[in-house]
Amino acid sequence: MENLRLADFGFVEGINEIIAITRNADGTWNTAPIGVMVEDSSSTSAKARLYRSHTRENVKREGIMYANVVWDAEIFAIASFDDLGESFFESLNPPVLRNSAGWCKFRAMLKGAYANLELLDGEILRREIRTVNRGFNAVIEALVHATRHVILKDEKMRKELLEKILYYREIAEKCGGEKEKKAFKVIMDRLR
Ligand SMILES: Cc1cc2nc3c(=O)[nH]c(=O)nc-3n(C[C@H](O)[C@H](O)[C@H](O)COP(=O)(O)O)c2cc1C
Numbered sequence: 001m002e003n004l005r006l007a008d009f010g011f012v013e014g015i016n017e018i019i020a021i022t023r024n025a026d027g028t029w030n031t032a033p034i035g036v037m038v039e040d041s042s043s044t045s046a047k048a049r050l051y052r053s054h055t056r057e058n059v060k061r062e063g064i065m066y067a068n069v070v071w072d073a074e075i076f077a078i079a080s081f082d083d084l085g086e087s088f089f090e091s092l093n094p095p096v097l098r099n100s101a102g103w104c105k106f107r108a109m110l111k112g113a114y115a116n117l118e119l120l121d122g123e124i125l126r127r128e129i130r131t132v133n134r135g136f137n138a139v140i141e142a143l144v145h146a147t148r149h150v151i152l153k154d155e156k157m158r159k160e161l162l163e164k165i166l167y168y169r170e171i172a173e174k175c176g177g178e179k180e181k182k183a184f185k186v187i188m189d190r191l192r
Pocket of ligand 1: 017031035050051053055079143144
């Protein structure tokens with residue numbers, strides 16, 4: 001594909017929360033929300049900070065990371081804790097989740113704590129108009145804290161995270177729809 005730009009796939013300057021899809025050693029797909037950091041959206045270069053995870057291991061081994069642009073709160077919630085099984089995909093090659101607005105393929109090279117990403121290919125599948133929904137945003141914020149909560153041992157920090165998660169739950173309940181409520185069920189089940 002010629003003249004690719006990150007902006008063509010919805011990436012903006014700042015951090016873009018997408019579902020990263022990487023190939024596991026057994027050939028299945030791994031899914032996890034990851035923040036793709038963009039300085040210049042008219043370019044093809046981005047990076048992601050990758051903590052210890054399956055995503056990081058897969059990037060190290062394969063050198064490729066796909067991104068799906070997704071507006072489904074429940075998908076974000078499930079992918080935060082588990083891998084999305086094949087029934088969540090509308091295509092396995094390239095890996096595309098159902099109702100994904102688009103997908104991108106990046107060359108991904110680890111450098112220290114980061115992966116340098118270079119856009120190689122991609123496709124826009126759905127151009128949907130959408131308003132800002134505080135419920136969806138609250139789910140994303142809660143998930144960032146919840147993914148830390150499940151790995152931290154320190155009781156004080158866990159308690160602080162839980163308080164933040166419960167704050168976002170109120171917003172999700174008030175402003176969100178069915179998907180946001182289902183996403184919160186996934187979160188609360190994990191915290192128990
Ligand atoms: C909105 C959101 C953004 C995230 N961004 C990152 C990130 O940029 N880097 C990272 O290492 N983990 C990030 N995480 C946490 C991972 O998604 C989480 O640790 C996940 O369980 C990793 O799954 P894996 O082991 O299958 O790769 C993020 C989580 C959420 C909810």
